[in-house]
Structures are given as C-alpha cells and as structure tokens.
Amino acid sequence: MATNGPGSAESAARMRVLLYSDKPDTREQVRTAVGRRPAADVPKVEFVECATAPGVLARLEDGGIDVCIFDGETAPAGGMGVCRQVKDEIYRCPPVLLIIGRRDDGWLAAWSRADKVVSHPIDPVALAEALAELMREQAARTAALG
Numbered sequence: 610m611a612t613n614g615p616g617s618a619e620s621a622a623r624m625r626v627l628l629y630s631d632k633p634d635t636r637e638q639v640r641t642a643v644g645r646r647p648a649a650d651v652p653k654v655e656f657v658e659c660a661t662a663p664g665v666l667a668r669l670e671d672g673g674i675d676v677c678i679f680d681g682e683t684a685p686a687g688g689m690g691v692c693r694q695v696k697d698e699i700y701r702c703p704p705v706l707l708i709i710g711r712r713d714d715g716w717l718a719a720w721s722r723a724d725k726v727v728s729h730p731i732d733p734v735a736l737a738e739a740l741a742e743l744m745r746e747q748a749a750r751t752a753a754l755g
Contacts, residue, residue: 624653624654624676624747624748625655625657625675626678628640629677629679629680631660631661631684635680635708635731639708642733643656647740647744650745651745651748665677665679666694666699669699676743677695677705677706678740679691679705682709682729688721689709689723690721692707705724706724706726706740706743707721707726708728708729709728724746725742727739
C-alpha cells in the first residue's frame with residue numbers, strides 16, 4: 610500500500626497497526642473485522658503484517674507503528690511472549706491488543722502486559738471496539754508528547 614509523505618493530510622489521517630500472526634487466515638479475519646477504520650472517530654488503519662517475532666522486533670525498532678495486534682496462538686513465538694518482550698525492550702512501545710486462545714488465558718495476557726485482550730474466535734465488534742479504544746489512547750499520548 611502506498612503512503613504519502615510525513616505531514617501530508619493523508620498520512621495524518623492514518624494509524625499504522627502492526628499485525629502479528631503466523632496464520633494468514635487469522636490476519637485476514639483481523640483485517641476484515643477492522644475494515645478501513647474500526648470506529649468513525651479514529652483515523653483509517655494501515656496494516657503492517659508480520660509472521661515472525663524477528664519481523665515484529667525489526668518493525669517496532671524502525672518506529673512509525675501506532676498500535677499492535679498480536680495473535681497469542683502464533684508459533685513458535687507466541688503473541689503473549691512477544692508482547693512481554695516488546696514491552697520490556699521497545700522504548701515507548703505502542704499499545705498491544707492481544708488475541709488469546711481462551712478466555713481462561715486472561716491471567717497469561719496480564720503477565721504479558723497487553724493493553725487490551727480479545728479471545729478467539731474473533732468477534733468483529735469486540736476487536737474493532739478494543740482497537741478503536743487503543744487508537745484513541747495512543748492519539749492522546751502522541752498529542753501530549755507534542
């Protein structure tokens with residue numbers, strides 16, 4: 610997807626969402642659930658997809674990611690462990706929405722320090738609402754930092 614340069618009206622109206630899952634079907638479900646924007650009051654979404662943990666780390670180190678969505682069921686490096694790692698290692702780590710396998714895995718999600726959690730199977734409404742909330746919070750943080 611082509612993007613316009615920094616500072617353009619089009620780039621200002623987008624947020625980059627890093628989507629981590631080794632499963633193409635899961636990535637497609639997330640993209641479909643979110644659509645172009647998860648809520649009317651947030652910017653459009655530009656997805657950056659990663660299928661490996663080293664890819665996630667490289668993209669986050671490069672910067673420019675506003676929010677992350679991690680699939681907790683990704684193998685071999687699960688989204689929960691990668692979430693905890695990026696929270697420890699990435700300066701000003703973007704908020705992370707974690708998709709967990711079962712609601713009972715909530716305690717693991719808390720250990721991972723995820724900012725929001727939804728569970729499989731993906732509920733499009735719950736996913737869009739959680740992402741929109743993180744996008745609003747991230748926009749407010751970015752504005753406060755100037």
